[in-house]
Amino acid sequence: MKKVQFGPSWTPYLLLAPQLIIVALFFLWPAGEALRSSFYLEDPFFGNATFVGFDNYVDSTSAADYGRSAQFTAVFTVSICVISLGIALALAVSADAVLRGKSPYKTALMWVYAIAPPVAGLIGVMMFDQHIGPLSDFARWLGWEMQVGVSYFDTAVAMITVAAWKQIPVNFIFFLSGLQGIPNSLREAAAIDCRSPARRFWTVVFPLLAPTSFFLLVINITYAFFETFGVIDVMLKGEPGNNPVTLVYKVFLDGFRGQDLGGSSAQSVILMIAVFALTIVQFRLIERRVHYS
Amino acid sequence: MTALADPLAPAPAAPAAARPVNRARRRAQILHHIVLIFGVLLMCGPMVVTFMSSTWDPVVIHSEGLQLGYGGKFLETYETVLLKGGGFTGEITGTLMLWNSVLLGLGFAIGKIVISMLAAYAIVYFRFPFASLAFWVIFATLLLPLEVRILPSYEVVQRLGMLNSWSGLILPLIASATATFFFRQFFRSIPDELLEAARIDGAGPFRFFVDILAPLSKTMMAAIFIIMFVVGWNQYLWPALMTTDESMFTIVRGIRQILQVWIGANIPDYNQALALAILAMAPPALVVLVFQRMFIKGLVETEK
Amino acid sequence: MLRSTLLAAALAPAFVLGAGAANAQTEIAWWHAMGGRLGEVVNEIATRFNASQSDYKITPIFKGNYEETLTATIAAFRAGEQPNIVQVFDAGSATIIGAQGAVLPAEDLLKNNGVAFDANDYIEGVRYFYADSAGKMVGMPFNSSTPVMYYNTEALEKAGVQPPKTWEEFEEIAPKLKDAGYVPLAQSHTPWIFVENFFSRHNLQFATNNNGYDGAEGTKLLLSQTPELKRHFEKLKAWKDEGLYAYYGAGWSDNQAPFENGDVAMWLGSSGSFGGLSQSMKAPFQATYLPYWGDVEGAGGTTFIGGAALFALAGHPAEENQASAAFFEYLTSPEIQFYWHEETGYVPITTAAYELAKSEGYYDEAPSAETGILQLSLPGGEWTKGYRMGFYVQIRDVMNREFGKVFAGETTVDEALKTIDEEGDRLLERFAKTSG
Known part of the structure; x- marks a missing residue:
């Protein structure tokens, strides 16, 4: 916290009021509703509810595909972080290091940032189409009979690819700005101390990028959990079938698509607790890093 | 990747070095270019294919997939998509949908920046009871995105009588802490001396905010504006649930409407969907490009 | 203050529904x-x-x-x-x-x-x-619409066969179509075509409580208790393994596309699909009734x-x-x-x-x-009226998932039908509580 602050007065409350009012109305109230309805089975039209205790929790978590979804969510999240952050870091390092053509490269890599998730999904569906998709053809050429939509594994690969692809520009932009934030004096000093570029990267630059990386980790996990919704939705073509879905998408499937309000509320409460735990851990790490630097 | 990692290569005006070093450096440069060209292909290739495909006949796209070459129907398709009235009122054109998306993106981004800047200001610069409670309450909104609390949110909006209004559309989307989190990080990185100096000059909270903090935050605001504009622009599910008024339809919804054909009876107008996809990308891409410099600078500042 | 003016400016063009109607x-x-x-x-x-x-x-x-x-x-x-x-x-x-x-x-x-x-x-x-x-x-x-069978007339001519009326006939002609270089059969919606309409076409009971019409409480699925259905899926799996049937997933168009481009000779789709087919199909095609098992008594009636x-x-x-x-x-x-x-x-x-x-x-x-x-318009029977089951979207999802596993060889027909009944019954029970 700041050492210097304004003293107590009514001003901070006034400043906070708009955000707190919006949060209370449009977040706390609906989230409270979700918590309440997770203990009820509810008639969707009239809201006549029967209290069922923890039945909704038991029923939804014991369904055969819940464990599978949880597992997929973990794999999906980790893969997106690794692939997307890895490629973006490589690109940012190169974009920072090239002497010529810096700005056209930057522009070409940045503008795709704006692509809407459903649009990314649409392109993905066509690229990975099991009959005419060029990427499926490519996989077949490599000897892999890829059938997105039929094989659980193949669909998972396609989803991860598309979701990670869409996130590359965001990570690229943040990494690049992180690299550009490294003062020139430091670069020159490092160049003298450390001959090998690779060693220079891992011993000097990478630690300096750590706050950025931690921050991006949070952003990417949030993205993989919540913002891939549009990608998955389009890639499933309306039928989940024997295909992987994330836990967030399952909440949507059961609640929004299937009108099982109680079951889907229970799942979102579980999710909320999980994300909360995850966030606290991450937050601590980030805070520490920020102070450290 | 390790071999390529040379971000610390000094500027061209480096002290004269031995020949092998020069050669190694040149080799590294070539590798960097290869990586970047690969990256550009990876990111832009699909977009080029999307654009090219949008100039073909829908039947060709349906049966042969994405196209690399130019299909010759650019003008027709884009004219239809932009100008032909659709919907029951016959007034829904691509142009109107684009405009609505602009409104949604702008309203969301501006609203969010204003609200979260004020909140972050209060949290960072004021000492008051419940400060950390307020922070955690706001922060909790990151836990549950709108998609998974969408039905109760609808009920709340209805009870407030805000269905089919831009405020009902935008305010629930604003109830998420991302921007507050960004501004909080940024404000905390601003040196304490500034506030001390301002207080010696007799500046109150209002003066300090307007004269010092807001100007300092310009690039940060630009960065967040871009991020938030894109988030608002890309909304689909919430606007679809919230609005029944055709004049409020957005472009992302328009794409879904074209593809949403009862399968089998007709071939969806893939060309139009892809053309809309390209059009839907244009304005946010433009925003990103125009504010590119500020975007990166803004982000550099947050991370310190 | 600042906030409300800015916000108001941002939200200024708020449209409100309902322009005043002048007349009555x-x-x-x-x-x-x-x-x-x-x-x-x-x-x-x-x-x-x-x-x-x-x-x-x-x-x-x-x-x-x-x-x-x-x-x-x-x-x-x-x-x-x-x-x-x-x-x-x-x-x-x-x-x-x-x-x-x-x-x-x-x-x-x-x-x-x-x-x-x-x-x-x-x-x-x-x-x-x-x-x-x-x-x-x-x-x-x-x-x-209702599920019907489309066939590529060129393919059938080439193989020298007639479109099958029953699955028994299909078994006879399918190898010939395969020899002629075609995948004999595909279909686009397993729960709708091979479950719901299987029950209807064969006049078999789909669920207790009069297929669910008599109330949600106590309604149970009868998939695993219907030997005819079990046989059908076992045959499908066998056909798939022999290359006589191809499963392209739960997506409708993924299964329709190979019929359109002439890889598949016969495709079960919707009676309304001909419009799209005539736009995209190169070979000539015709439609006929959904096949049924001739040895099931009372089969061959109307569909859902x-x-x-x-x-x-x-x-x-x-x-x-x-x-x-x-x-x-x-x-x-x-x-x-x-x-x-x-x-x-x-x-x-x-x-x-x-x-x-x-x-x-x-x-x-x-x-x-x-x-x-x-x-x-074919004659109906006791079980051809329809079915009435809650949370049916999820039940169909369970079917798609389980049949997907069957065709991928991850589970057996027996196991799949049991899982569908179990998970389906649990969903039905939950639904009964919501409406009770």
Whole structure:
């Protein structure tokens, strides 16, 4: 916290009021509703509810595909972080290091940032189409009979690819700005101390990028959990079938698509607790890093 | 990747070095270019294919997939998509949908920046009871995105009588802490001396905010504006649930409407969907490009 | 202060619904899920209705896909903002019909507003599908189709075979088609074609409680207890392994595409699919009835419809209900039904409309268009009325998932059917509690 602050007065409350009012109305109230309805089975039209205790929790978590979804969510999240952050870091390092053509490269890599998730999904569906998709053809050429939509594994690969692809520009932009934030004096000093570029990267630059990386980790996990919704939705073509879905998408499937309000509320409460735990851990790490630097 | 990692290569005006070093450096440069060209292909290739495909006949796209070459129907398709009235009122054109998306993106981004800047200001610069409670309450909104609390949110909006209004559309989307989190990080990185100096000059909270903090935050605001504009622009599910008024339809919804054909009876107008996809990308891409410099600078500042 | 002015500036162009109507026209809203070309036809029907009289004005609104439309309706109903008419799809019908008092049954709506109604005007296959257990029509069938078989005539000629009527015949000809270089069979919707309509076509019981019509409580699926169904899926798996049947996943178009490009010789799809096929298929094709097992007693009867119906929602003033009734009357008129049939490929729901299409010579130019309605006019039996099960969207998802596993070799038919029954029963039990 700041050492210097304004003293107590009514001003901070006034400043906070708009955000707190919006949060209370449009977040706390609906989230409270979700918590309440997770203990009820509810008639969707009239809201006549029967209290069922923890039945909704038991029923939804014991369904055969819940464990599978949880597992997929973990794999999906980790893969997106690794692939997307890895490629973006490589690109940012190169974009920072090239002497010529810096700005056209930057522009070409940045503008795709704006692509809407459903649009990314649409392109993905066509690229990975099991009959005419060029990427499926490519996989077949490599000897892999890829059938997105039929094989659980193949669909998972396609989803991860598309979701990670869409996130590359965001990570690229943040990494690049992180690299550009490294003062020139430091670069020159490092160049003298450390001959090998690779060693220079891992011993000097990478630690300096750590706050950025931690921050991006949070952003990417949030993205993989919540913002891939549009990608998955389009890639499933309306039928989940024997295909992987994330836990967030399952909440949507059961609640929004299937009108099982109680079951889907229970799942979102579980999710909320999980994300909360995850966030606290991450937050601590980030805070520490920020102070450290 | 390790071999390529040379971000610390000094500027061209480096002290004269031995020949092998020069050669190694040149080799590294070539590798960097290869990586970047690969990256550009990876990111832009699909977009080029999307654009090219949008100039073909829908039947060709349906049966042969994405196209690399130019299909010759650019003008027709884009004219239809932009100008032909659709919907029951016959007034829904691509142009109107684009405009609505602009409104949604702008309203969301501006609203969010204003609200979260004020909140972050209060949290960072004021000492008051419940400060950390307020922070955690706001922060909790990151836990549950709108998609998974969408039905109760609808009920709340209805009870407030805000269905089919831009405020009902935008305010629930604003109830998420991302921007507050960004501004909080940024404000905390601003040196304490500034506030001390301002207080010696007799500046109150209002003066300090307007004269010092807001100007300092310009690039940060630009960065967040871009991020938030894109988030608002890309909304689909919430606007679809919230609005029944055709004049409020957005472009992302328009794409879904074209593809949403009862399968089998007709071939969806893939060309139009892809053309809309390209059009839907244009304005946010433009925003990103125009504010590119500020975007990166803004982000550099947050991370310190 | 600052915040409110800025916010107000950002939100200034707030539109509010409902421009003041000058005359005494009664306005009603119709939410639907028809995108693309279908949406245009829906708009055209509404425009024609509005032009045909001056008392009522209907406004159709596209609300996303079927699930999104139903969910938006439920949210709106709870908020008292529901439309007058909403389109609800087959799998969602138990949810809306089960909500006592949410819907004005179509039959009551018409009768109470002085419109003659006779269930016998409707063709056999659609008459009871959206009716209650007493046979009263609750939802007005709107876009209806039924599964039929399309075949590539060139492929069949090349193999020197006739289209099969039964699965036994299929077993005979399939190897020949394979030898001629084709994948003999594919289909686009496993739960609809190979489960629901399997029960109907073979006149077998699908679920207890009279296929669920007699109430949600205690309804149980009978998949694992139906040896005919088990045999069917075991055969399918065997055919798949021998290359006589191909499974391309749960996506509709993924299964249709190989038929269009000539890899697959016979494809089970919707009676309305011919419109899309004639746009995209290079080889000539024809349609015929859905095959059945000849050795099952009483097999070969009518099938279920799929698609959606229109429901009039409660909670509106009498004059608006009158407008809804007038619209239903207009919608079921032979001319509009024929127009709908011709433009979209969905079957006409009344005999009069079918007769009109025949007399206009429509089937001479599009013979495939008649297959669906002929199949729906086949004699029905005890178990061909339909089925009524809640949370049916999820039950179908379970079926798709389990059959996907069967064809991927991850599970056996036995296990899959048991899992479907178990998970389905649990869902049905949960649903019974919501409506209880």
